Amino acid sequence: MRARICISLILTAVFAGGCTAPAVLPGGRTSAGYNAGFHHDRLRLHFQDWGSTALQTGPLDEAARTMWRRLPAATRRATLLAWSRPKWQDLPVHRLLVLRRPSRPPGPGYQWLHCPAGSYAYRRVDAREPALFEAVVPTGRQELVVALQIAADQVGGNRSVDAYLRENLPVIASSVRTGNGYVPFVAADPFALAADAFGDAQSQHGNYLLPLTVLRQAAARAEGAAELGACWQALATYHSFVGASDSARSYFFRFGTGSPGRAAEPTTLTGLPRRPAAGEVLRRAAAHRFVLFNEAHTETQHRAFVAALLPDLRRAGFTHLAVEALAEDSALEQRGFPTLASGFYTREPTMANLLRTALALGFRLVAYDAQSGNRERDQAQNLLVKTTARDPQARVVVLAGHGHISEADAAPLAMARWLQQLSGEDLLTINQTELSQRRLFIPPGAYVFQEESGAAWQPAQPSIKSDLYLYHQAEEGPQSAAKPPYPGARPVRLSVPADSLLPNLAHVVHVYAARELTQVPNPVPVSIQPVSPGALQPVMWLPHGRYRAQLRDQIGHVLWQADLRVD
Secondary structure (H helix, E strand, O other): OOOOOOOOOOOOOOOOOOOOOOOOEOOOEOOOOEEEEEEEOOEEEEEEEOOOEEEEOOOOOHHHHHHHHOOOHHHHOOEEEEEEEEOOOOOOOOOEEEEEEEOOOOOOOOEEEEEOOEEEEEEEEEOOOOEEEEEEEEEOOEEEEEEEEEOHHHOOOOOOHHHHHHHHHHHHHOOOEOHHHOOOOOOOOHHHHHHHHHOOOOOOOOOOOHHHHHHHHHHHOOOOHHHHHHHHHHHHHHHHHOOOHHHHHHHHHHHHHOOOOOOOOOHHHOOOOEEEHHHHHHHHHOOOOEEEEEEOOOOHHHHHHHHHHHHHHHHOOOOEEEEOOEOOOOOHHHHOOOEHHHEOHHHOHHHHHHHHHHHHHOOEEEEOOOOOOOHHHHHHHHHHHHOOOOOOOOOEEEEEEHHHHOOOOOOOOOHHHHHHHHHOOOOEEEEOOOOOOOOOOOOOEEEEEEOOOOOEOOOOOOOOOOOEEOEEEOOOOOOOOOOOOOOOOEEEEOOOOHHHOOOOOOEEEEEEEHHHHHHOOOEOOOEEEEEEOOEOOOEEEEOOEEEEEEEEEOOOOEEEEEEEEEO
């Protein structure tokens, strides 16, 4: 069945599974969404608006009046509090009505839906197209009736209209509160909003697109530079998750500078000789026990570069890969691949592929992050306890974020400086972030620049003191996502049917390793690429194996899928 969005509740950020959707839950816990308050006859109405519809009072328009006339006579005698119409005129059927009436036991014809957000009674009151439903939300001595209509040809996937209603009703019903249940809007942490939209990482596929919708709306209503900057940082992160590298860089640049744009060409590097970074890193790593790379968490090419070096580092005698982004996951090494619950940044496919590659090569994985008062010191202690303290012959590759690899002596000491003090080892620190926002007109690749003396280039005033500074020239454009670090990976072009896409919605293709899908419900995709009507043939870099490609919309519905084999 073609999936075209209909009622207000589907773009109100719903997930398949209904009860896990973000909402304002009993007890006043505010989740994602913009909360619009209405006052009618001393009754306060609270509703969640995610951009598709807006509750309003006042005279009904013609479409709302038509919907009103279809309601049973007993319902029409209730007090109309608010109604909705689409913000975007090209989405014509996003309608709902909210009414108030005295509470009464649900009569014949009602069905019950029970979930953590509450228990709701609903019934179909008109089977004509589009189907019209009433949902009852108890509020003490009074109750609210939410009337909503669903068109059969606008339901995603192969579900019935009734199944669609049951999935999405908790979002609407738990968002409507009166009296003591009214909760005014309070700005939430953008990463918390996005996490709610992403969904339950323990038991289901993540929704990689919906957080972008939520975060863009949060940025639009942000107050002050700090709040807006937090939204930009989160937008950069979640764009990197879906392979939108150019957008991720743009938002991260805004986060760092307070304005959109691109950094100017670093004049100090103009004309300097350059050489490939991989050979220089491997040459220097041979003399060290600890090799530390940093990364910008939104730059997938940083972790892709590390992953590409792992085969040579393993042959050179390195035994452990320590990753700041990795959470404690006791079953990870046995499985051989990460799940969505293995960490936060590990949900990004290139990071997940780094872990897959390391495990396939025989590296031991180390989760070493700490959230204590002295995070830097405790990270260093965790590293030592989990590596050289257990195996005196261990040699360790570390992938950390940003400034954790700084060897500066000034307090507060970074993790690398603590590691140096506690171990007595001479570390090799490789800085991939110092030049992240620079742009040179050179071929794509990773480079080390060379001074006239022949030594590797060092900035005069580095923000993160390190041994070696790399410059990554990224590919740009719609297919600029980093190549997965798999030996023998080759480009595979998918052909997504144009009629699988929904009008006016964003879409992504997830590619999963087939064997992983048979083992757990929540593997991290091997690749994610955005698709659109003008870009229906995304290129995925895949090693040999069997895969399942799935086209998903921003609600998380699977609109098309195909099995792939890469020889």
